[in-house]
Structures are given as C-alpha cells and as structure tokens.
Amino acid sequence: MxxxxxxxxxxxxxxxxxxxxxxxxxxxxxxxxxxxxxxxxxxxxxxxxxxxxxxxxxxxxxxxxxxxxxxxxxxxxxxxxxxxxMGVLLQGNGLLTDLSVFENVALPLRMHTDLPEEVLAELVVMKLSAVGLGEAGHLMPQQLSGGMARRVALARALVLDxxxxxxxxxxxxxxxxxxxxxxxxxxxxxxxxxxxxxxxxxxxxxxxxxxxxxxxxxxxxxxxxxxxxxxxxxxxxxxxxxxxxxxxxxxxxxxxxxxx
Ligand SMILES: Nc1ncnc2c1ncn2[C@@H]1O[C@H](COP(=O)(O)OP(=O)(O)OP(=O)(O)O)[C@@H](O)[C@H]1O
Structure with a gap:
C-alpha cells in the first residue's frame, strides 16, 4: 500500500x-x-x-x-x-425530500449520462445494494433513519463510480x-x-x-x-x-x- x-x-x-x-x-x-x-x-x-x-x-x-x-x-x-x-459525502446528506431514494441515487446518472432507463435502474439498485438498501428504492427520504439517509447519500456519491x-x-x-x-x-x-x-x-x-x-x-x-x-x-x-x-x-x- x-x-x-x-x-x-x-x-x-x-x-x-x-x-x-x-x-x-x-x-x-x-x-x-x-x-x-x-x-x-x-x-x-x-x-x-x-x-x-x-x-x-x-x-x-x-x-x-x-x-x-x-x-x-x-x-x-x-x-x-x-x-x-471524486465522490463527495458532505456533512448534511443533501437528499432531495420530494424525490424517492431511487430517484435521489439516479440523479447524477440522469445529469451526466444518457443511459437507457433499464441500465440506469440496474446501476441504482447495484449501488443501493452495496450500502445494504437494495430494497429501499421506493421509500421517501422522510421515511429513513439518520443512518439509512447517510447510506443513501453514500450510494448517490458512488453512482458514477x-x-x-x-x-x-x-x-x-x-x-x-x-x-x-x-x-x-x-x-x-x-x-x-x-x-x-x-x-x-x-x-x-x-x-x-x-x-x-x-x-x-x-x-x-x-x-x-x-x-x-x-x-x-x-x-x-x-x-x-x-x-x-x-x-x-x-x-x-x-x-x-x-x-x-
Ligand atoms: N468561507 C470561509 N470564509 C472565511 N473563513 C472560513 C471559511 N470557511 C472556513 N473558514 C474558517 O477557516 C477555519 C477552518 O475551518 P474548517 O471548516 O476548514 O475547519 P474544520 O477543521 O473542518 O472544522 P470542523 O471540524 O469544526 O468542521 C475556521 O476558523 C473557519 O472560521
């Protein structure tokens, strides 16, 4: 190392x-x-x-x-x-409260790529799974605990690899x-x-x-x-x-x- x-x-x-x-x-x-x-x-x-x-x-x-x-x-x-x-996880989670967990994580992909919807969905679920929230995509940020919200923010920071x-x-x-x-x-x-x-x-x-x-x-x-x-x-x-x-x-x- x-x-x-x-x-x-x-x-x-x-x-x-x-x-x-x-x-x-x-x-x-x-x-x-x-x-x-x-x-x-x-x-x-x-x-x-x-x-x-x-x-x-x-x-x-x-x-x-x-x-x-x-x-x-x-x-x-x-x-x-x-x-x-560079993925950045800031002190506040910065999740958009009117978007679902899935859409929050998808945001950087929608902004920076033209991926077809099914590929985008696969990448979002993959990153949510990497932080242990593979089945939480449908939840809204208000429904998350502090630790879960931090993990969603982490999945979003990671989504562009x-x-x-x-x-x-x-x-x-x-x-x-x-x-x-x-x-x-x-x-x-x-x-x-x-x-x-x-x-x-x-x-x-x-x-x-x-x-x-x-x-x-x-x-x-x-x-x-x-x-x-x-x-x-x-x-x-x-x-x-x-x-x-x-x-x-x-x-x-x-x-x-x-x-x-
Ligand atoms: N935009 C700014 N304009 C002027 N001074 C600033 C600005 N941002 C930070 N500072 C000053 O720089 C110093 C260092 O701040 P910084 O946020 O880097 O510290 P830190 O070690 O991360 O602190 P903490 O652990 O409390 O977050 C502080 O005295 C702060 O007042």
Whole structure:
C-alpha cells in the first residue's frame, strides 16, 4: 500500500480565506487504494483541505495534484471532469425530500449520462445494494433513519463510480451502531470497488480502526502524517492533547482575528 502511487499530493501548500492563513506549508500524499483519515480539532482546517482537493479553493502557495492533474485546472470544463471522478459525502446528506431514494441515487446518472432507463435502474439498485438498501428504492427520504439517509447519500456519491471518495464528517449525528455500519462500509467499499478514500472526522478512535494512514491538522499546520499505530503510540504533547481530549495544552482554542 505504501508504495502505491499518490492519488492526491500536497506540496508546501498554503490555504487562505481572505488574508487569513487557514493551513500553511501542508505537504502530504494520499496513496491510491488507501483509506486516509484527516483528523484535527474543530476549526483546524480539515474541511478547508477538502475544498482544496475538490478545486473549490485555490492554494495561495505550493502545489496540489489530484488524480495526476495539477490544480488549479486551466478551465471550468476540466475542473468539472475532475470533480466527476471524486465522490463527495458532505456533512448534511443533501437528499432531495420530494424525490424517492431511487430517484435521489439516479440523479447524477440522469445529469451526466444518457443511459437507457433499464441500465440506469440496474446501476441504482447495484449501488443501493452495496450500502445494504437494495430494497429501499421506493421509500421517501422522510421515511429513513439518520443512518439509512447517510447510506443513501453514500450510494448517490458512488453512482458514477468515482476512483476517489471524500467523506466530510460522515458520522455526525449518528448513534454508535450506525457509525460502525458507515465506517465498515467506507472500508469495504474502498476495498471492493478499488477506490481511494479520504475521511475527515472528529471520531478519532473509531476511524483509526479502519484507516491505513492518518493526517492530523492543528494550529494551522499538518502536525502528523503516518500510520494509525504510530499516532496511537505517540508521546508528542500536542497529539496526546488531541487524542486524549484534554482542554489544556499546546492546541489553542481561541479565535484570533488575522491569525490562527
Ligand atoms: N468561507 C470561509 N470564509 C472565511 N473563513 C472560513 C471559511 N470557511 C472556513 N473558514 C474558517 O477557516 C477555519 C477552518 O475551518 P474548517 O471548516 O476548514 O475547519 P474544520 O477543521 O473542518 O472544522 P470542523 O471540524 O469544526 O468542521 C475556521 O476558523 C473557519 O472560521
């Protein structure tokens, strides 16, 4: 796994919002085929990294490469083509409440392909089955539990067979059992569909169990880049504060205008 080529590479990347540096000098690689967890305290810049990967936020310095393409891309057309190759599961599920589960999952296929209806239906049912909801196509979003809705959103993110899946806080609002189901799906889908996965999360312990590789962002920097085992065993005071959930330590929680 560690010798697999990089699906995503950051080289000394600075990300700003206005003049404010959110993440500075970030260098790391996401290996093809791996599940990479991006961890860090609230407001550290994890979602900002995701926006940089999807090309929604251009770096103010450094180089980003995604699936062999250096960002920013030359045209909107190229950017849309790249985005089609990235499945994104956002914090809210973003299901359309007036469409059935089937139609929600079918939406990207209807927008981006001209597949005949029977092929489209087969693909939708296949993806719903992959998340354990093969017989739920007729339900409306209001009839779903939180965990089921998250799985429908996942099926929709997967329906165009993206080589890369990006998950932003996929466990928010779910009970421990539903969290376990989602994390198991992340791992199994990654392996069975031959994908590369990036999981941004606050759920440190649970996610370390399924991750191959971990990046920790804190104090506007990448402060750890390594294996889950090395993170768990670390004696670094900043990482220990984060892992053990201690309120006092090297990680600052104050918002300061113009700095981090
Ligand atoms: N569009 C924006 N304009 C200005 N500042 C922003 C914008 N989006 C995020 N920020 C700031 O960037 C910082 C990092 O935010 P980000 O959402 O990346 O953190 P995070 O680590 O994902 O946090 P959380 O875990 O709470 O979701 C925050 O201080 C936030 O206020």
């Amino acid at each position: 560690t010798n697999a080529p990089a699906a995503i590479a950051f080289d000394r990347v600075d990300l700003r919002r206005g003049s404010r540096l959110i993440v500075g000098g970030a260098s790391f690689e996401v290996r093809q085929g791996a599940v990479t967890a991006v961890l860090g305290p609230s407001g550290a810049g994890k979602s900002t990294l995701l926006y940089a990967i999807t090309g929604e936020l251009d770096p103010s310095a450094g180089r980003i490469e995604v699936l062999g393409k250096p960002l920013p891309l030359a045209s909107q057309r190229e950017l849309f083509a790249l985005r089609r190759r 993206p080589p890369v899946m990006l998950y932003d806080e996929p466990l928010t609002g779910l009970d421990p059992i539903a969290c376990g189901v989602i994390l198991e799906l992340v791992r199994n889908l990654n392996d069975n569909l031959g994908m590369t996965s990036v999981v941004i999360t606050h759920h440190v312990r649970e996610t370390l169990d399924i991750a191959d590789h971990v990046i920790v962002v804190a104090n506007a920097k990448v402060v750890f880049d390594g294996s889950p085992e090395d993170l768990t065993d670390t004696s670094d005071p900043l990482l220990r504060q984060f892992l053990d959930g201690q309120p006092d330590g090297p990680i600052g929680f104050d918002y300061r205008k113009g700095q981090r």
